[in-house]
Amino acid sequence: MKKTILLLTTFTFSLLAFCQGNTVKQEVSKFEGLANTPPMGWNSWNTFETNIDEKLVKETADIMVASGMKSAGYTYIVLDDGWMTKERDSNGDLVPDPVKFPSGMKALVEYVHSKGLKFGLYNCAGTKTCAGYPGTRGYEYQDARFYANLNIDFLKYDWCNTEGINAKEAYATMSNALKKAGKPIVFSLCEWGDNQPWNWGKPIGNLWRISGDINPCFDCENNHGTWSSWGFMKIIEMRKDIRKFSGPDHWNDFDMMEVGNGMTFEEDKAHFAMWSMMASPLIAGNDFRKMSKETLSILTNKELIAVNQDKLGIQGFKYLDDDQLEVWVKPLSDGNWAITFLNRSEALKKVVFDWSKHIIKDTDFNLEFNTTAIVFKINDLWKNKAVGTTNTIFKSELASHDVITLKLTKVK
Ligand code: GLA
Numbered sequence: 001m002k003k004t005i006l007l008l009t010t011f012t013f014s015l016l017a018f019c020q021g022n023t024v025k026q027e028v029s030k031f032e033g034l035a036n037t038p039p040m041g042w043n044s045w046n047t048f049e050t051n052i053d054e055k056l057v058k059e060t061a062d063i064m065v066a067s068g069m070k071s072a073g074y075t076y077i078v079l080d081d082g083w084m085t086k087e088r089d090s091n092g093d094l095v096p097d098p099v100k101f102p103s104g105m106k107a108l109v110e111y112v113h114s115k116g117l118k119f120g121l122y123n124c125a126g127t128k129t130c131a132g133y134p135g136t137r138g139y140e141y142q143d144a145r146f147y148a149n150l151n152i153d154f155l156k157y158d159w160c161n162t163e164g165i166n167a168k169e170a171y172a173t174m175s176n177a178l179k180k181a182g183k184p185i186v187f188s189l190c191e192w193g194d195n196q197p198w199n200w201g202k203p204i205g206n207l208w209r210i211s212g213d214i215n216p217c218f219d220c221e222n223n224h225g226t227w228s229s230w231g232f233m234k235i236i237e238m239r240k241d242i243r244k245f246s247g248p249d250h251w252n253d254f255d256m257m258e259v260g261n262g263m264t265f266e267e268d269k270a271h272f273a274m275w276s277m278m279a280s281p282l283i284a285g286n287d288f289r290k291m292s293k294e295t296l297s298i299l300t301n302k303e304l305i306a307v308n309q310d311k312l313g314i315q316g317f318k319y320l321d322d323d324q325l326e327v328w329v330k331p332l333s334d335g336n337w338a339i340t341f342l343n344r345s346e347a348l349k350k351v352v353f354d355w356s357k358h359i360i361k362d363t364d365f366n367l368e369f370n371t372t373a374i375v376f377k378i379n380d381l382w383k384n385k386a387v388g389t390t391n392t393i394f395k396s397e398l399a400s401h402d403v404i405t406l407k408l409t410k411v412k
Contacts, residue, residue, distance in 0.1 A: 003100075004035045006236075008366070010259070011224070013269055022372065025171070025369060026144060026172050026176070028172040028175050028176055028204055029179065029203055030175050030177075030178075030179065030180075030187055030202050030204055030205055031179065031184040031185065031186075031187070031206075032249065032278055033179070033206060033249060033250065033340060034185075034186045034206050034249070035206035035207060035248075035249050035281075036248045036311065036313075037248070037307065037308075037309040038077055038250055038251050038280060038281045038308055038313075039075070039076055039154070039186060039188075039206070039207060039209070039281045039282075039283070039309065040072075040074045040076070040281070040282040040283070040305075040309075041074050041075050041076025041078060041118070041120070041154075041249075041282075041283050041284070042060055042064065042074065042075045042076070042077055042284045042288070043078040043080050043120075043156070043177045043256045043280060043284075043285055044056070044057075044078065044079050044080045044082075045080035045081065045255075045256060045284045046214070046216075046241075046256050046258060046261060046285030046303060047261065047286055047319065048064050048084065048287075049080075049081070050081055050082025050131050051067075052079055052080070052082055052100060052284045053099075053100040054100065054101045054102065054103055054108050057077060057079065057108055057111075057112065058111055059140070059288070059289055060077060060266075060289075061077055061112050061115045061117055061297060062115070062303055063109065063288040063291070064077065064115070064117060064288065065115050065116070065117070067288065067291070067300075068296075068300055068326055069086050069284075069288075069299065069300060070116065070117065072299070072300040072302060072305055072336065073107075073178055073282075073309065074081065074282070074284065074299075074351045075118050075121070075214075076118045076120050076153065076154050076186075076283070076304065077112050077117055077118070077119055077120065077157060078119075078120030078121070078122065078154055079119075079120065079121055079122060080122045080156065080298065080330065081122050081124075081130055081131040081133065081158070081251070082097075082098060082100075082300070083096055083105070083121060083131065083133075084096060084129075084133045084134060085133075086132070086133060086134070087095050087132055087134065088134050090141060090265070091340055092142055093142065093146055093238070094123075094134060094139075094143060094146055095127065096173045098136075099193060101213065105121075105150055105180075105183065106150055106151075106220055107355070109143040109150050109151055109152060110347075113151070113310065118153035118154060119152050119153055119154070119222055120153060120154025120155065120156060120157070120186070120188075120227055121134065121147060121150075121154075122154060122155070122156045122157075122158065122370075123136045123155065123156075123157060123158070124136060124137075124157065124158040124159065124160050124161065124162075124268070124333075125157055125158065125159055125162050125165070125167075125170040125171065125174065125191075125248045126159065126160050126161030126162040126165075126319065127135060127161045127163070128160065128161045129158060129161075130158055130160035130161075130285055131135075133277065135160070135161055135367045136174065137161075137162070137165070137170075138176055140173050140174050140176075140177040140274065141180060141181070143177070143178065143374045144174070144177035144178045144181040145181045147178070147181065147183070147185060148178075148181035148182055148183035148185075149223075151183065152185060153184075153186060154185060154186040154188060155174075155178065155183060155185050155187055155188060156188040156190050157171065157174055157187065157188065157189060157190060157193075158190045158207075159190060159191040159192055159194070160175070160213070160217070161230075165405075167191055167194070167195035167197070167403070168195070168200045168204070168220035171187075171189050171191070171201070171204050171205060172195070172204050172313065172374035173188055174308075175186070175203075175204045175205060178277050182333065184388070186206045186207070187204070187205040187279075188205065188206065188207050188208075188209075188253065188345070189201055189204065189205040189207065189208035189209065189253075189293060190208075190209045190253075191208065191209060191210060191308075192209055192210075192212050192365065193208075193209065193210040193211050193212075193238075196251060197210075198210065198242050198246070198262060199208075199245070201310065202250040202265075203323070204289070206250065206251070207251040207252075207253040207281050207310035208250075208251070208252065208253055209249070209253045209255060210238075210242065210252050210253060210254065210405070211235045211238055211239060211254070211255065212227050212228055212229055212230060213227075213229040213231060213255065214229060214230060214231075214232060214235060214254075214255040214256065214258055214262055214285075214348075215229040215230055215231055215260040216258035216262045217231040217258075217263065217267075217318075218231050218232065218233055218267045218270070218401050219231045219233045219234060219344070220234070221234060224380045225334070228387055231342065231384060232254070232305055233270075233274070234276075235254050235371060236254065237272060238276065240317060240318055242276075243315035243317055243364055244364040244365070246279060246313070246314075246315045247314070248311070248313040248350075249312075250281065251280065251281055252278070252279075252280065252315060253280060253281050254278055254280035254281075255280075255283065256277055256283040256284070256334060257271060257272070257275060257283060257284055257285050257286075257299075258271060258285055258286075259271055259272050259284065259285075259286060259295060259298055259299055260284075260286030260287075260291055260292065260295035260298075260299070261285065261286050262274070264401065265294055265402070266399055266401045266402035267401045268295065268298050269298055269382065269403055270342055270401055272298045272301065272304060273340050273342075273382075273403040273405045274328070274340070274342070274403075275308065276304045276305065276338075276405070277307065277312065277315075277316035277328050277330045277340050277374065278306035278307060278315050278316055278330075279315045279316070279330070279340060279403075280308070280315075281311075281312055282305070282308055282353060284299055294350065301381065301382070302382065303379070303381035303383075303407065304381055304405060307330060307332065307338045307381070307405070307407065308332075308406055310332045310333055310338075311332040311333050312331060312332060314327055314329075314330060314331045314332030314362075314365055315330070316328050316340075316399060317364070318358050319330060319358075320358075323345070324343065324344040324345035324349075325342075325343055325344070325345070325349045325351065325398070326341070326342045326358075327339065327340070327341055327342075327353070328340040328367065329360055329362070331362055331365060332407070333368075334409075334410065335374070335410050336376070336407065336408060336409045336410060337360075337369050337376070337407075337408045338406070338407050338408070339405070339406045339408060340345045340403050340404060340406075341353070341396075341398055341403065341404045342398075342402075342403050343399065343401060343403075344401070345400060346400050346402065347397055347400060348397060348398070349398045350395075350396075350398075351394065351395065351396045351397065351398055351404065352393060352394070352395050353393065353394040353395075354393045355371040355376075355390035355391075355393070355394070357388075358371075369408075371407055374410055374411070375383045375389055375390055375391060375410075375411045376389065376390045376408035376409055376410055376411060377389050377408070377409050377411055378390065378394070378406050378407070378408055378409075379409070380404065380405075380406055381406065381407055382403070382404065382405060387406070389411065390408065394406075
């Protein structure tokens with residue numbers, strides 16, 4: 001009898017705690033080690049929005065392989081919003097749109113896997129996705145089983161129609177659901193930075209968006225009324241100070257790229273260089289079927305990709321802003337460094353950089369770049385060419401919105 005009363009009390013207490021919400025600590029541990037370097041791939045949203053189908057996915061996968069993107073490191077093909085029908089089925093399961101995907105999602109996943117690539121899907125923590133398809137709220141464990149059965153590898157999880165729910169709890173619940181379903185799936189938080197996911201996302205997900213949506217422009221703000229989309233430099237500027245929260249398997253995600261989506265060649269270069277410098281996931285967002293040679297050359301620049309994928313996984317920082325000629329710096333493994341000169345102005349700029357006058361301190365990670373102590377050889381990663389050492393002053397010219405990215409390697 002005593003035992004029953006005790007049990008009853010415990011039960012009531014737990015229930016009470018549960019009903020009051022947020023008083024029960026939710027233990028969470030994501031699938032570890034799925035993104036030790038920033039994930040690379042393609043996502044449908046920036047170009048196609050909800051106009052997606054299996055032909056597009058297959059052609060994109062084929063080109064990912066044939067164009068050399070796969071060998072450059074791009075792996076994930078992610079279908080964003082719009083892959084479902086507007087209603088769940090009578091069992092409450094999500095339904096891949098049979099008109100867009102007549103062969104079924106399972107067959108499409110298998111097709112992408114057969115190319116040696118990985119497959120991702122999108123959903124939302126709210127009651128509906130941003131485009132009005134069924135959201136996951138209340139179906140977390142059921143949807144996680146659905147994804148595991150499809151054998152997908154990546155889930156982007158958005159934040160529309162969440163009606164005041166607690167972000168950390170919502171993402172933790174889905175993370176736990178994925179873990180329970182058993183199939184290792186990269187968990188990509190897309191919460192736009194509203195609730196500072198960098199403060200709590202590390203045990204929950206492998207990457208987290210840090211801003212509202214990107215726009216294919218250098219520095220613009222595109223105001224949609226209740227929200228804005230942003231030029232890529234705006235996103236960088238907005239979140240340059242949260243670098244210490246990013247690292248292997250827990251990345252600040254600066255959003256899918258807009259390379260090849262209408263900016264100038266110089267701006268596309270700057271965009272790609274900055275995503276590499278910031279150790280952001282490199283998720284292309286252009287139409288591969290119409291990709292120019294220039295776009296492909298930017299997206300597959302192996303040296304820039306190596307900067308992005310450097311195993312130290314440190315997000316770069318702005319060292320200097322000299323009248324809109326900016327100098328961004330990223331510590332690399334083995335004591336090496338990447339440096340990007342970025343011309344933010346509308347005019348041509350002269351770059352004159354005397355290495356000996358710049359002892360650069362990374363106070364977040366306690367590192368120092370000091371050419372008076374160590375000599376570095378310099379490679380220009382866009383020209384793919386050796387350009388001397390830090391014993392001589394670096395001089396060049398830089399067109400408006402263009403970049404020079406250098407890798408500085410310690411001379412032994
Ligand atoms: C939000 C996300 C975008 C995209 C759309 C889909 O805006 O931030 O990246 O997924 O939803 O509706």
